[in-house]
Amino acid sequence: MSARPAPAHPLRGPAPAGAATAPEAWRRISPLTVWADLIVLTAVIAVPAVLLTGVLAFVGALPWGLLPLPAAVVLIGLIMATEVLRYRATRYRVTAERLEMESGVLARSARSVPLERVRTVDVTAPIWARVLGLCSVTAATGSGGGAAGDLVQLSYVTADEGERLRVRLLDRADARSGGPATEGGGELAALDPAWFRYAPLSHLVPVLGVGAIGGAYSLLTWFGDQWAAGVAVAVYEYALPRLALVLPGAALVVLVSGAVAATALQVEAWWNYRLSREDDGTLRVRRGLLTAKSLSVQETRLRGAELRAYLPLRWFGSARVAAVATGMVGEDSGSTAAKSVLSPDLPAGVAHRLAADVLAAPADLFTGHLAAHPRAALRRRVLRGVWAAAALTAGAVALAWAVPAVPGWSAAVVAAVALPGLVGYAVGAYRGLGHALLPGHLVLRRGMAARRTVALQREGIIGWRVRRSPFQRRVGLATVGATTAAGAGLYAAVDVDLASGVALAADAVPGLLDPFVEAA
Amino acid sequence: MSRPLRLRPPRHRVARRAITWWTARTLLLAVPAAALPAAAGLPAVAAALPSAAGPVLDPARVWLWAAAGVLGGVGLLIAAVVPVWRYRVHRWEVTEAAVYTSSGWLWQEWRVAPMSRIQTVDTGRGPLQRLFGLSSVTVTTASAAGPLSIDGLDHRRATALADRLTASTEAAKGDAT
Numbered sequence: 001m002s003a004r005p006a007p008a009h010p011l012r013g014p015a016p017a018g019a020a021t022a023p024e025a026w027r028r029i030s031p032l033t034v035w036a037d038l039i040v041l042t043a044v045i046a047v048p049a050v051l052l053t054g055v056l057a058f059v060g061a062l063p064w065g066l067l068p069l070p071a072a073v074v075l076i077g078l079i080m081a082t083e084v085l086r087y088r089a090t091r092y093r094v095t096a097e098r099l100e101m102e103s104g105v106l107a108r109s110a111r112s113v114p115l116e117r118v119r120t121v122d123v124t125a126p127i128w129a130r131v132l133g134l135c136s137v138t139a140a141t142g143s144g145g146g147a148a149g150d151l152v153q154l155s156y157v158t159a160d161e162g163e164r165l166r167v168r169l170l171d172r173a174d175a176r177s178g179g180p181a182t183e184g185g186g187e188l189a190a191l192d193p194a195w196f197r198y199a200p201l202s203h204l205v206p207v208l209g210v211g212a213i214g215g216a217y218s219l220l221t222w223f224g225d226q227w228a229a230g231v232a233v234a235v236y237e238y239a240l241p242r243l244a245l246v247l248p249g250a251a252l253v254v255l256v257s258g259a260v261a262a263t264a265l266q267v268e269a270w271w272n273y274r275l276s277r278e279d280d281g282t283l284r285v286r287r288g289l290l291t292a293k294s295l296s297v298q299e300t301r302l303r304g305a306e307l308r309a310y311l312p313l314r315w316f317g318s319a320r321v322a323a324v325a326t327g328m329v330g331e332d333s334g335s336t337a338a339k340s341v342l343s344p345d346l347p348a349g350v351a352h353r354l355a356a357d358v359l360a361a362p363a364d365l366f367t368g369h370l371a372a373h374p375r376a377a378l379r380r381r382v383l384r385g386v387w388a389a390a391a392l393t394a395g396a397v398a399l400a401w402a403v404p405a406v407p408g409w410s411a412a413v414v415a416a417v418a419l420p421g422l423v424g425y426a427v428g429a430y431r432g433l434g435h436a437l438l439p440g441h442l443v444l445r446r447g448m449a450a451r452r453t454v455a456l457q458r459e460g461i462i463g464w465r466v467r468r469s470p471f472q473r474r475v476g477l478a479t480v481g482a483t484t485a486a487g488a489g490l491y492a493a494v495d496v497d498l499a500s501g502v503a504l505a506a507d508a509v510p511g512l513l514d515p516f517v518e519a520a
Numbered sequence: 521m522s523r524p525l526r527l528r529p530p531r532h533r534v535a536r537r538a539i540t541w542w543t544a545r546t547l548l549l550a551v552p553a554a555a556l557p558a559a560a561g562l563p564a565v566a567a568a569l570p571s572a573a574g575p576v577l578d579p580a581r582v583w584l585w586a587a588a589g590v591l592g593g594v595g596l597l598i599a600a601v602v603p604v605w606r607y608r609v610h611r612w613e614v615t616e617a618a619v620y621t622s623s624g625w626l627w628q629e630w631r632v633a634p635m636s637r638i639q640t641v642d643t644g645r646g647p648l649q650r651l652f653g654l655s656s657v658t659v660t661t662a663s664a665a666g667p668l669s670i671d672g673l674d675h676r677r678a679t680a681l682a683d684r685l686t687a688s689t690e691a692a693k694g695d696a697t
Contacts, residue, residue, distance in 0.1 A: 326662070462633065462634065462637035462661050462662060462663055463631065463632055463633035463634065463637060463661055463663065463665075463668075464630075464631065464632045465629060465630070465631050465632075465665060466527060466629070466630040466631075467627065467628070467629050467630075468627070468628050468629075469626070469627050470626050470627070473628070481665065483633075483661065483663035483665040484663055485661070485662035485663055488664065489663040489664025489665040489666075490663065490664070490665035498526060499524030499525055499526055500524060502525040502526055502527055503523055503524060503525045506525055509634075511617070512617070512618060512632060512634055513527075513632060515615055515617070515618070515620075516527055516528060516530070516613070516618075516620050516632065517525040517526065517527055517528065518525070518526060518528045519523065519524070519525065519526075520524040520525055520526040
């Protein structure tokens with residue numbers, strides 16, 4: 001079912017005369033869109049309404065209990081009517097230079113995005129659209145300056161049309177010529193279900209566990225707030241006299257339900273995962289069980305790749321791969337940050353190879369030796385850990401002094417736990433520091449709980465920022481950061497020796513720093 | 521690394537008047553910050569308040585004066601020391617190929633951006649800068665790491681510099697990413 005050219009626009013009359021010479025006429029989104037909406041509306045409105053009526057009939061509240069049914073029908077009818085209008089009012093086309101879209105029933109909007117600014121194309125098929133063979137297409141332009149940029153979203157078009165748009169929107173001469181390896185097309189990675197073994201070990205498990213319990217409670221409130229509150233109070237009264245038994249049990253419940261939730265989410269997100277290099281100079285990620293997603297990134301937008309290893313998964317030898325690409329903003333803006341992730345949690349060896357493959361770089365890009373940072377960097381971190389432990393202990397002492405119920409020895413416990421813990425963290429943070437300069441890439445590593453190793457293309461470095469705090473100046477350290485148009489915008493070698501850090505920067509981008517440096 | 525190197529300071533200082541500007545900027549904050557609690561602690565004000573019963577050693581008033589003293593002292597210290605310190609650190613240089621700046625006082629920062637990667641060049645002047653005939657030149661690149669900024673330039677010099685930078689960056693090709 002391909003999208004037919006719309007012969008005449010419902011609000012604007014026939015397409016402009018220029019359309020005859022234009023390479024493509026206006027197109028409509030798929031008429032099946034309305035049916036996909038009907039599926040969603042049935043699920044979120046009609047089914048609950050029927051359930052509610054059933055409950056009301058059960059408690060004998062008829063005939064008023066029948067009211068939800070006509071109400072649901074009217075509501076669905078109204079929404080469907082506006083969806084039909086929206087469908088009729090939406091049209092789009094891809095000309096030689098631009099993606100154009102007109103939409104809006106009451107307030108008309110016309111958007112026109114130059115194709116050369118389209119950086120990522122996202123094809124998503126939620127389950128209700130997939131059964132009808134539909135998908136939504138989102139083109140992101142990610143204009144500079146940190147803004148998320150413009151999004152143009154078409155929901156829904158047929159799967160064939162989605163594929164045509166994906167190729168068409170990113171198919172440009174500049175993308176082909178600049179791509180690192182046109183001959184190296186094909187699959188870079190495909191899902192190994194064994195990778196899901198990492199999901200129950202994610203740092204998100206406790207959060208998800210608490211969330212699952214919260215979700216169970218809100219399910220209870222379906223039967224009435226008072227009833228749910230009664231259950232909560234009963235649990236509380238049961239638990240209070242048996243804390244020694246209940247606390248470990250509760251922790252276990254949280255962890256187990258969190259592990260189940262984490263695994264389910266991971267499977268939903270990464271099922272059918274494939275990462276491939278397409279012939280049109282794009283990297284393409286396909287994944288998703290219920291909602292099938294496809295994200296395409298132009299390789300010319302790629303400035304590097306990043307390995308992310310979070311505790312405790314790092315202890316089990318796992319890491320994930322992310323892209324450092326322009327038009328994909330850094331950590332701060334959730335949706336684009338999520339899009340830059342190119343893989344699920346992988347065994348570290350697989351992740352190392354994949355990240356190197358993504359950059360079409362030698363396989364040892366992420367496995368080579370990284371230069372350690374000076375001992376002064378270790379001293380700074382350990383000292384910070386000691387200070388933090390001292391502050392925590394002082395706080396515990398003050399608490400024990402102010403609140404008679406808190407025993408004096410609790411401060412000693414705090415000190416005994418905090419000092420080794422924080423010093424251990426400091427040592428780990430120091431061991432996480434490293435840098436290396438390779439023929440095509442600058443590799444920087446940092447972090448303890450979230451350890452990130454980034455390989456930046458040296459050609460993608462668009463400036464330098466050297467920072468020194470008073471403490472760093474005293475011990476001869478500096479933080480040398482490479483600025484780039486991609487990802488977080490700044491990737492830094494933290495606490496390097498000033499002289500070798502400046503030399504690193506001068507060598508990484510030949511010529512740029514030469515006029516401004518002198519022999520130390 | 522192969523050869524130990526260090527960054528030499530950029531060639532040019534900012535205008536000497538920038539010291540006066542930074543001092544004025546600090547005082548503009550510090551004087552009201554100190555004057556407010558001091559004024560609240562004045563006997564006349566205290567007397568106007570119904571609860572101010574005690575004589576000179578009313579504890580609330582002592583605290584207010586102490587706060588005024590601390591705020592005023594710290595403000596004066598910053599106003600006396602930091603602007604001169606900044607003047608020693610803040611420097612800039614523009615070559616055919618790149619812009620090079622240094623700034624800060626306790627925390628110091630050196631930035632380099634190649635001419636070919638510059639996206640926009642702006643000059644800006646607040647009311648206080650205008651009073652001293654100063655301007656800031658802001659140079660943005662495609663990076664989210666923020667712009668390079670040269671504060672406290674003589675106004676005419678800043679305009680000339682911005683013109684020169686604009687001309688050089690227009691000559692460069694590409695989208696600077």
